[in-house]
Amino acid sequence: MMTRWGDFQGTLAVMDEFRRRMDRVFEDWETGRQDGYSMTDGWAHAWPRTYLADAGASVVVRAEVPGLTEKDVNVTINQDVLTISGARKPEELRGYSVHRQERPATNFVRSFSLPCKVDAERTAAVVKNGMLTVTLPKAPESQPRQITVKAH
Amino acid sequence: MTTHNDVTRNEEKLPPRAAARTVAPPVDIFENADEIVMYADFPGVTPDHVQLNYEKNQLTFSGLVQEEHEQLSSLYGGLSYRRTFLLPGGIDPEKISAELKNGVLKVRLPKQDRLKPRHIPVTAG
Numbered sequence: 226m227m228t229r230w231g232d233f234q235g236t237l238a239v240m241d242e243f244r245r246r247m248d249r250v251f252e253d254w255e256t257g258r259q260d261g262y263s264m265t266d267g268w269a270h271a272w273p274r275t276y277l278a279d280a281g282a283s284v285v286v287r288a289e290v291p292g293l294t295e296k297d298v299n300v301t302i303n304q305d306v307l308t309i310s311g312a313r314k315p316e317e318l319r320g321y322s323v324h325r326q327e328r329p330a331t332n333f334v335r336s337f338s339l340p341c342k343v344d345a346e347r348t349a350a351v352v353k354n355g356m357l358t359v360t361l362p363k364a365p366e367s368q369p370r371q372i373t374v375k376a377h
Numbered sequence: 378m379t380t381h382n383d384v385t386r387n388e389e390k391l392p393p394r395a396a397a398r399t400v401a402p403p404v405d406i407f408e409n410a411d412e413i414v415m416y417a418d419f420p421g422v423t424p425d426h427v428q429l430n431y432e433k434n435q436l437t438f439s440g441l442v443q444e445e446h447e448q449l450s451s452l453y454g455g456l457s458y459r460r461t462f463l464l465p466g467g468i469d470p471e472k473i474s475a476e477l478k479n480g481v482l483k484v485r486l487p488k489q490d491r492l493k494p495r496h497i498p499v500t501a502g
Contacts, residue, residue: 245435246463276449276452278446278448278449278452279448280446280447280448285446285448285449287446287449287452289418289420289421289480290420290480291418291419291420291479291480291481292418292479292480292481293479294479316405316407316416318407318409318414320409321407321408321409321414322407322408322409323405323406323407324406324407324408324413325404325405325406326405326406327403327404327405328403328404328405328416328418352479354420354421354422354423354443354479354480355418355419355420355421355422355479355480355481356420356421356480358446
């Protein structure tokens with residue numbers, strides 16, 4: 226039987242699609258491997274992802290908390306330990322079937338030993354665009370000091 | 378039909394890959410009779426730095442992180458999120474909408490009317 230042109234075109238379209246997919250097979254995997262993200266382990270092993278930076282006069286802690294507002298996050302300082310805790314609620318969609326769920330609801334508590342004494346009174350925590358930023362000013366005795374070098 | 382001589386090659390139409398670091402954000406996908414809904418974690422992205430691209434049943438969304446803290450700029454500066462999905466046919470491209478709230482991107486993909494389930498009224502004969 227003769228192949229109709231429509232079938233032939235359809236086959237080409239499928240091959241085109243296949244080639245396009247193959248081009249992209251490793252893309253997500255490669256990009257996913259960077260920065261501690263892992264496609265196979267999922268994201269749940271340490272949530273939220275957190276960074277700590279020394280800004281000279283203060284210590285800055287940054288946590289990725291997408292979907293959370295200031296009401297969902299608790300920040301406490303107990304001596305030299307900073308604790309971030311909270312809960313992420315699931316998306317509330319009724320009557321929908323689930324195809325993929327990589328961002329599950331979770332309760333989290335993460336504690337960090339601070340590298341120096343901080344001023345808990347002046348510590349500020351801000352949630353903006355799904356990023357929590359805690360700025361902890363260093364205590365006076367922990368402030369960096371410039372030592373003047375003298376000629377002898 | 379695509380041939381080698383095709384002037385408009387597919388590759389050229391694809392959104393350019395960011396030169397800086399790109400990570401694949403985690404995504405939730407839900408579907409009901411009327412639409413497909415996607416959620417993606419985009420922490421640190423503002424609405425004017427989100428891009429959505431829908432072509433040939435392929436949806437790509439990306440977002441560039443805006444970092445204000447100088448000390449964290451080496452970490453987040455130029456960081457972007459990007460993911461591509463192949464969608465089933467029958468999505469109405471004109472009605473795709475997206476919103477970004479608290480660092481979460483929500484994309485709604487309504488289905489074409491002809492694919493929606495229809496209620497057939499039964500009348501007495």
